[in-house]
Amino acid sequence: MHLVLSGEGNSDIGKLSYTDNTFEPAPMYHLIDKLIEQKLGYSFYESTPTSITFIPKAELIKKCKSMRSFVGKNKKQETTLFYKNAKGLSQIANEVCNTKQDNDVIVILFRDSDIHSHDNKIQSIENAFEEENVKGVGMIPKPKSEAWLICALKDNKYQNCEQLESRSGNDDSPNNLKDELKEILEKIDKEYYDINDMIKNDEIEIDKINMPSFEYFIDKLESSL
Numbered sequence: 001m002h003l004v005l006s007g008e009g010n011s012d013i014g015k016l017s018y019t020d021n022t023f024e025p026a027p028m029y030h031l032i033d034k035l036i037e038q039k040l041g042y043s044f045y046e047s048t049p050t051s052i053t054f055i056p057k058a059e060l061i062k063k064c065k066s067m068r069s070f071v072g073k074n075k076k077q078e079t080t081l082f083y084k085n086a087k088g089l090s091q092i093a094n095e096v097c098n099t100k101q102d103n104d105v106i107v108i109l110f111r112d113s114d115i116h117s118h119d120n121k122i123q124s125i126e127n128a129f130e131e132e133n134v135k136g137v138g139m140i141p142k143p144k145s146e147a148w149l150i151c152a153l154k155d156n157k158y159q160n161c162e163q164l165e166s167r168s169g170n171d172d173s174p175n176n177l178k179d180e181l182k183e184i185l186e187k188i189d190k191e192y193y194d195i196n197d198m199i200k201n202d203e204i205e206i207d208k209i210n211m212p213s214f215e216y217f218i219d220k221l222e223s224s225l
Contacts (some may be wrong), residue, residue, distance in 0.1 A: 083124035090132035143169030143212035146177035
């Protein structure tokens with residue numbers, strides 16, 4: 001099996017090391033890895049790190065820049081961008097498949113969403129995966145990854161988490177999710193990077209994150225596996 005991943009920024013799925021260009025995972029990847037471990041019985045990252053291809057957002061956008069898309073005249077521009085990103089990442093995955101001679105490739109595209117166009121963005125991503133004939137998973141939190149993490153870390157853990165999906169994803173809004181997560185981490189004397197170990201050590205119990213956008217992601221990844 002081979003994973004082909006792309007994220008929004010360095011702190012969600014991860015980044016490439018400046019020294020040797022290897023993949024350095026962040027919390028959203030560790031959620032992926034924990035789900036794989038639950039399904040297959042081993043950490044994919046620890047066991048087969050060379051079977052992970054990470055594509056930074058800037059590189060993916062560059063690949064998609066000249067790509068023409070036909071997602072329908074009624075689609076908004078932001079939905080088109082999600083479609084093109086998924087299509088470009090799928091094409092990279094097919095190249096990996098040919099190079100590695102590995103037909104068992106899973107594509108995972110992480111992007112933050114919002115409360116209004118989440119479902120349309122998911123559908124556009126799935127359309128692209130289907131057109132490129134890849135096993136693909138849209139990892140699209142509603143409205144952003146901080147909501148999933150807050151669900152697991154707040155005082156009343158895993159309770160009433162669905163309401164987080166109706167919050168604004170704008171970091172400049174009052175009581176925004178990014179600042180709330182930072183406050184929660186300070187309260188429990190943790191840093192953002194500590195979340196990696198909390199997921200790996202089951203201090204964050206991913207089976208208890210009861211949010212539609214997270215459950216969609218789990219179902220799609222388990223189906224691909």
